[in-house]
Amino acid sequence: MGQIYSTLDRMLKDGLVELAGAEGADEERKTYRITEAGLAELERWLARPPLKARPMRNEIYVRLGLLVEKDLRRALDLLESQRRVYHLQMAELTRAKIQLAKERGPERLRQEMMLDAALLHVEAELKWLDNCEARLRARGGMEA
Amino acid sequence: MRTPLGSVSQPLQMARHYLWGRKGRAFMTLAGIALGVTMVVAVLLLNKAILGSYENLLTAAAGRADLQVSATTGFGFDERLLAAVRETAGVGAAAPVVSSGAPVFAGDRQAGATFYGIDVELDQKVRDYRLTAGRLPAADGEAAVTTDLAEGLGLAEGDSFRLLTTQGLKEFRVVGVFDARGTVRGALGPFGVLTLEAAQEAFGKAGRLDVIDVIAAPGESLAALRERLADALDPQVRVTTPAERSRDMEKLLDAVVFLLTVAGSVSLFAGTFIIYTNVSMSVAERRRELSILRALGMRRGEVMAVVLTEAGLLGCLGALAGLANGFGMAWVMAEQMTDQFLNAYGVQRAAVTMDPAALAAALAVGIGAALVAACGPARETVMVSPMEAMRPTESPGIDRARLDWRRGAAGLALMLPGSLTIWLTWPQNEMVSPPVLRLWGLMLAVLLLGTVLLLPLLLNLLTRAVLRPLLTGVLGVTGRLAADNLIRMPRRTAATVSALMVALTYMVAMGGVEASQMAAFNRWFEKNIGWDMNVSSSYSGIGALVEMDDGFVQQLAEVEGVRLVSPQKMMRVILSDGEQAFMQVFDHRLLRQYSETPLEEGSWPEAADLMEQGGHVIISPAVAARLGLDLGDTLELPSPGGTLTLTVAGIMTDITPYGGTLNIDRRDYLRYWNDATSSNVAVLVEPGHSPEAVRQRILDRWGDTMPLAIRLNHEFWQELKVSYDSFYGLNEALTWIAVLVSGLAIANTLFAAILERKREIGVLRAVGTRRGEVLQVVLGEALSIGLVGGLIGSVAGLTLQRVMVAASQYINGAATEWVVDWGSLAMAAAVALLLAPLAGLLPARWAARLDVVDALRYE
Amino acid sequence: MTREMIRLDQVVKEFRRGGATVRAVDGVSLSVAQGEFVAVMGKSGSGKSTLLHLMSGLQQPSSGKVHLLGRDLSRLSDDELTLLRREQVGFVFQFFNLLPTLTALENVALPLLLARVKRSAAEARAREALATVGLSDREGHKPEELSGGQMQRVALARALVTDPPLLFADEPTGNLDSHSGEEVLLLLKQMQAERGQTIVMVTHDPKAAAYGDRLIRMQDGRVIDDQVTGEGA
């Protein structure tokens, strides 16, 4: 929560927003209003592609990293159980997508895009698991 | 993968690999090519052998002679003419010849041979005799024979043999043996020479000669000499070059040659189609494989080279096999035809020889057709982009199921002038003339070509309008699929249908012509041949070789049970148009008691009355047409006793293949020809006697002294029938080869189609099509090919028959009606409806037994 | 309670290729209940298609038993198997496998026509099936006039026209763009929901497999995982 205020403070300083003044009894509550410069900056931001890909945050990377050196067998088991999880997750996402296909309304499009993103991410993870498995097996002299 | 341009070895190697890798398929294609070439070669060689034997027959007698003097009057000419010839200025040498075919006997061996009576001294100026033993005959009772006759009869110098003469068997001693191999006479079969006098006596030609061979004096102009000779001699002889005489003879053969030529062009067509379907199939089958080669970087030209090399290789091998096969077939047929048919003209042997022309034709047809056939599909393959051809989802042939109007129009454009020409030149009353006949031959080929071009369109329309509804109605959806598949590759299917069509056209046409002729023959025979039996000294076919003298005829009449004997005489004469005719001599007083000459114009008993009066003649329509004669007109006939003027008493129905016939009365003949011999004797038996018993009595009476050939009425009929049959046997053999081969083509087409549509069959099976139903789809397609081929073939066959019957009127001057031969139509229908499904059975079973998953997987 | 639609007992399928023997399916036992949507996944060559062929009676196992709708497939003649397929089983394959000479409508009606259902009745039902897959306006088109997705939907309509209790699909989306693929998968899902059809679908695509509610993963002819992924898993 604190983070948002520091950001807002910085934007205030840059003249992108201005304080709309306190209203009513609620002292705690500040209202900001976007300035002309702020609107212009928003347009620029929306059009600008993000430069960095998502950092790798998944726990599995860490665990796998540790197991690789210790125990190849357990590393493979880990991959397998992770795979099951992902498949479940994909099935769930797909069900949501099927459900969504029956609905109408402005929300549908946005949600569909989010679901697609999620599905594709899981798919990528699954592919990565396959890759890892192949590498591990090659390392351990095991067959595919 | 890139081959250097111009390198042949790689395509050759690839082709070899492919062919070896698919032996079964390559074998089928090879068989198709070989059979196609067989048909062409057999007809070609047979044609040549028969024609060749005639040329030989005539040039044989000629030797080195520049000119020949021969009779126009049939039974030889007066020997006193020899003196006139020798006295003519410019004649270097003149050698008289008398000849006849005759049976010879030695011990228990028997042979047929030709015997020439020669003036030994004069003849050697014209001909060489390579004696291997002894000498040439110098006296009566002596003979020299060829080495092969000596061998055949087991004779050596000093041995004796018996020769049939007009007076019965007579003994001759062999005084010399000579080698006639490589001579023209020798090519005709075994022969022997006698002294001129001995031969004249033996063959009833005392005081007569058949030919005088003339050699011009050195430096003498042939044309001038010929003129002089013609002036010096009278019209009972004519002067010709040997080549001219052989051309005369060829005309006699028109019947045979025309039919053989039609057979030849039909087989050429059928053979080419068969090769086409076979080869185009094997190329189509490899579409994907070739596309892969393309994708791997082979250039178009290089892929074409591979395909064409392969086709050329197959064509070459097939042509060689077909050549050998065709040679064998021609040989067998020549044997048969000489036995049954040709030696009526005096041919002892029609020698089939392999010649460069046949070799060239075989290779041209085999390789040419294979290359042409391969070109189309190969070009199609290289023209589409390789990736497209490799796509597994591609459904072959769908894009081409559209109507092929352009080709159809081209076909129609060909058929129109073809049929119009025949229609416009159709003879009103007269007979077809040789140039028209030749034109018809050409137009028939044009019509056939037109039909073939029209066929894809026709097939398409027919399938849509008739076959699809029909098959769908009968078989349901499987029928529907069968009909659909039929037109997916319309050109290829059409080629297969063409092969079948041509075979059936030929079957129907020839069957029809045979039926027409048989019908005419039967009518003719019933009226014309009324005797109980016919006696001749020996015979082959219908012409007697050795005449019988009058004494024999008198004795014959005395045999118990014989009611009547009527001597008959048959010979060839030259009419005023310079061409031959067949002359029959009857004693009409006797003839009318047992026969009626069937008349087209005039009426019978009246005509017989006129003939009895003498000075009359009955002619065949061919003679009437040739000389422009009608009832009551007069005809000039040269004879040894001067020119006769005869009034036409009737125009008779004629079925003999001699290019024209005329009948005169025996009294006129005796007076003008001064010849009392007869070719055969018609015999009627007393009531209460059986012909068989009388025959036995006659045979017993003459026994060993004279071999007799005695035919009863029904035996003669049978015999003529056999000679017809053997003639048509050739056509039948060709027909069945064509049928067999079109069966192969059908099987081949279906195999290729299944191969291409394997995946579809897999789908059908997966969605619940039973094996039996897959069988139905393929058999339905086969049946459709049969139906269309049968239908069009029958129509085309009836048309061809119509034209050929009209043509045969010219050929043998015979009045032949157009008879629809239900027998051969039924046979064609049976072939169409049975052969096609039968040919489809193997592919159909294969399709039905395909492993479903394999088929689905199929790329 | 729920009916067992498919049962495999120790099923082995071997192929002889040259001298070597390939075990495409190596001792698989499993059971599929009515209404299940089973996805079969695995790498190329892992034996998925072969398993499907064995289940549907297109191929006979080298050893082991296959029961389809309670019937032992090894005891059926080829004709009986074919009839079983015609009446009880629908197929969708990767390549569209329509008959090129028939229109969309005729292609769909094919199994009915083979069963000698009257033409008018067959076409009415085919029309219905085409409507289900949303292709009513393409009735008279030949396959060559349809897009890949449309062809696959026609194939699906053909598989559905006999209203078979079982539906087999081998890589039905393998040759489609993702949008067309999703359409086909949604239709499959709809069939399962509305008609209670049992579906077995082979795929190597996890996104497609996610439409199933049971996932069988194969490797070297063996089932290495059999996991319920449907609701409540």
Ligand SMILES: Nc1ncnc2c1ncn2[C@@H]1O[C@H](COP(=O)(O)OP(=O)(O)O)[C@@H](O)[C@H]1O
């Ligand atoms: N008819 C066949 N003949 C020989 N081998 C086959 C045949 N069908 C399948 N195979 C082999 O069996 C294995 C499994 O094939 P398949 O079931 O098609 O695998 P998937 O569908 O998972 O790709 C593969 O190694 C394949 O080569």
Ligand SMILES: [Mg+2]
């Ligand atoms: Mg597969």
